[in-house]
Amino acid sequence: MVASGTYGWGEEAALLLDLDQLGAFVTKTVTLKPRLGNPPPRIWETPAGLLNSIGLQNEGLKVFLKKALPIFERFRVPLIVSIAGESVEEYLALAEALEDEHRVNALEINVSCPNVKEGMLFGTSPRLTAELVRNLRRATSKTLIVKLTPNTGEIKEVAQAAENEGADALSLVNTFLGMAIDLRTRRSRLSTLFGGLSGPAIKPLALRYVFEVYRAVKVPIIGMGGITSGEDALEFIIAGASAIAVGSASFRRPDAPLQVLRELTSLFEELGVKSLKEIKGSFQYE
Amino acid sequence: MNSVIQARIVKKDNLSGEIFHMVLETEIPLQSLPGQFLRLSLPGILDPFIPRPFLIFREHGPVVEIVFNMRGKFTRMLSQMEPGQPLELHGPLGKPFFLPDAESYLLVGGGTGAVFFSRYLQDLQEKRHLFLLGSRNSSTNWFSLFYPAENVLLVTEDASAGLKGTILDYLPKTVRDFKPALILASGPLSLLKGIASLLEDDHTPLWIVLEEMMGCGVGICLSCAITLRGEEGLRKACLCREGLVWKAKEVILPEP
Ligand SMILES: Cc1cc2nc3c(=O)[nH]c(=O)nc-3n(C[C@H](O)[C@H](O)[C@H](O)COP(=O)(O)OP(=O)(O)OC[C@H]3O[C@@H](n4cnc5c(N)ncnc54)[C@H](O)[C@@H]3O)c2cc1C
Ligand SMILES: Cc1cc2nc3c(=O)[nH]c(=O)nc-3n(C[C@H](O)[C@H](O)[C@H](O)COP(=O)(O)O)c2cc1C
Numbered sequence: 001m002v003a004s005g006t007y008g009w010g011e012e013a014a015l016l017l018d019l020d021q022l023g024a025f026v027t028k029t030v031t032l033k034p035r036l037g038n039p040p041p042r043i044w045e046t047p048a049g050l051l052n053s054i055g056l057q058n059e060g061l062k063v064f065l066k067k068a069l070p071i072f073e074r075f076r077v078p079l080i081v082s083i084a085g086e087s088v089e090e091y092l093a094l095a096e097a098l099e100d101e102h103r104v105n106a107l108e109i110n111v112s113c114p115n116v117k118e119g120m121l122f123g124t125s126p127r128l129t130a131e132l133v134r135n136l137r138r139a140t141s142k143t144l145i146v147k148l149t150p151n152t153g154e155i156k157e158v159a160q161a162a163e164n165e166g167a168d169a170l171s172l173v174n175t176f177l178g179m180a181i182d183l184r185t186r187r188s189r190l191s192t193l194f195g196g197l198s199g200p201a202i203k204p205l206a207l208r209y210v211f212e213v214y215r216a217v218k219v220p221i222i223g224m225g226g227i228t229s230g231e232d233a234l235e236f237i238i239a240g241a242s243a244i245a246v247g248s249a250s251f252r253r254p255d256a257p258l259q260v261l262r263e264l265t266s267l268f269e270e271l272g273v274k275s276l277k278e279i280k281g282s283f284q285y286e
Numbered sequence: 287m288n289s290v291i292q293a294r295i296v297k298k299d300n301l302s303g304e305i306f307h308m309v310l311e312t313e314i315p316l317q318s319l320p321g322q323f324l325r326l327s328l329p330g331i332l333d334p335f336i337p338r339p340f341l342i343f344r345e346h347g348p349v350v351e352i353v354f355n356m357r358g359k360f361t362r363m364l365s366q367m368e369p370g371q372p373l374e375l376h377g378p379l380g381k382p383f384f385l386p387d388a389e390s391y392l393l394v395g396g397g398t399g400a401v402f403f404s405r406y407l408q409d410l411q412e413k414r415h416l417f418l419l420g421s422r423n424s425s426t427n428w429f430s431l432f433y434p435a436e437n438v439l440l441v442t443e444d445a446s447a448g449l450k451g452t453i454l455d456y457l458p459k460t461v462r463d464f465k466p467a468l469i470l471a472s473g474p475l476s477l478l479k480g481i482a483s484l485l486e487d488d489h490t491p492l493w494i495v496l497e498e499m500m501g502c503g504v505g506i507c508l509s510c511a512i513t514l515r516g517e518e519g520l521r522k523a524c525l526c527r528e529g530l531v532w533k534a535k536e537v538i539l540p541e542p
């Protein structure tokens with residue numbers, strides 16, 4: 001799979017990849033209203049990683065339905081639409097609008113978004129996540145995936161809250177909050193104070209979260225965070241992921257998701273692994 | 287542009303100061319068009335992670351040339367590499383740009399921004415044209431090696447080569463005397479902003495070559511979004527896909 005926000009909404013992707021070779025395509029997050037995003041600079045490279053503060057730039061639900069969605073009529077790839085809102089009502093409006101779209105197979109709920117009323121991110125609180133997922137579960141018959149943020153001390157509790165309220169799967173992790181300082185100006189390297197860290201630098205952290213959440217829930221996990229090779233992907237699978245997503249690695253080369261898949265397939269052969277099921281969660285630790 | 291091309295360094299020259307000229311041989315021809323750019327990375331190395339964008343100085347067959355300024359982590363490593371060493375090349379990227387037809391051209395370039403003009407030298411031969419090129423000092427001035435002296439007005443801040451001062455000091459007079467039908471400017475954002483504001487009331491069409499931090503080069507990360515004045519209000523566009531060249535009046539330049 002591709003990770004949300006690292007492959008656009010489909011238009012560019014269709015030019016760069018044979019989408020049908022992917023396990024699923026996940027769109028960049030769509031919001032109800034258009035958002036212009038943050039001013040530049042929006043990225044800064046750190047050792048083996050990338051800080052970003054794109055600011056959820058997107059043209060809003062209406063344009064997404066009209067412009068991006070029809071692209072997928074030409075492909076069979078399962079389509080997962082990532083959505084975010086500033087209130088439960090906004091998430092519900094998005095889910096309802098997508099409910100009758102036959103091309104949409106699943107919703108990925110980006111909970112790394114501030115709940116404006118409560119002044120904190122949905123995904124940092126088990127209570128807010130539970131309330132959101134409960135409402136969404138009633139509103140949609142689509143597969144419901146909750147994308148967890150690592151920027152909370154309670155990721156296991158948030159994962160369990162999502163599972164208890166009917167989430168079909170979890171994806172993790174989103175980016176880690178970080179910062180970088182320009183020594184000369186003593187200001188942030190980004191136009192915002194903080195950015196989200198992704199790339200190889202976060203791989204060990206992401207892997208740990210996948211393992212911990214795997215032990216705490218029964219629903220399948222989509223693992224991601226710094227994956228650039230088949231070997232990286234297999235580590236996530238052994239830690240408990242049922243699927244994996246490639247994010248920032250696509251910025252190095254657009255065919256990275258397919259390259260990781262090819263490498264993973266030959267790694268399975270090399271190790272005599274016949275199916276993903278056989279090796280998933282097989283981490284030995286007792 | 288959906289994958290990377292393997293390349294090998296053929297030649298590396300320190301032109302002056304921190305400016306380098308590098309010749310690469312690619313496994314398959316890049317086949318870029320004027321106005322396009324490429325990205326370079328070190329094969330198999332995850333730090334630096336994101337490939338760095340460079341203008342294509344010249345291309346012929348499987349040979350690509352760049353001119354770069356040593357600025358930070360990646361360009362320092364690049365400056366220390368030797369012929370024979372491998373690089374990964376991503377491109378060609380960006381929208382091709384062909385010089386709009388005009389009677390005469392003024393090409394304003396600051397630092398390595400002037401690389402952009404090299405792909406138009408042939409087109410320019412048949413037209414009245416003038417380069418106004420500037421750099422901090424003679425050690426950052428590499429233009430004289432590649433651009434024909436008779437058409438170049440050179441300025442350096444320390445007067446070590448050409449006239450003393452900055453491009454902005456000489457721009458109004460140059461525009462008045464030379465009366466170009468079109469101006470194309472390439473260089474740091476602060477220079478482009480300065481040019482745009484000096485020429486605010488001038489009616490000569492002004493085109494600018496923009497650079498921005500780029501994550502992917504192909505329109506999927508949105509890090510290079512710039513703000514355009516559209517018919518229906520402000521609109522975002524990816525510099526890497528719809529650029530690099532814009533009419534100055536259509537973009538809202540960010541704060542440097
Ligand atoms: C389309 C385009 C064409 C360019 N062409 C040339 C060229 O022909 N010759 C040349 O010398 N330079 C060119 N640059 C600038 C060049 O890409 C940067 O100097 C280089 O990325 C610096 O990397 P670094 O690791 O050495 O420096 P760093 O320490 O990473 O950063 C130094 C400065 O370089 C710039 N920079 C860093 N990363 C990026 C990035 N991913 N994208 C864009 N800018 C970045 C930033 O302004 C930063 O402040 C171009 C940039 C763009 C966007
Ligand atoms: C530039 C950029 C934009 C992103 N945008 C989104 C987004 O819109 N929604 C979302 O859920 N995650 C977004 N992410 C997070 C990724 O989907 C992924 O969770 C994270 O980058 C870790 O994976 P990686 O290390 O492979 O990139 C973004 C990441 C990057 C680098």
Ligand code: FES
Binds near residue numbers: 503511524526
């Ligand atoms: S650099 Fe990624 S969208 Fe332009």
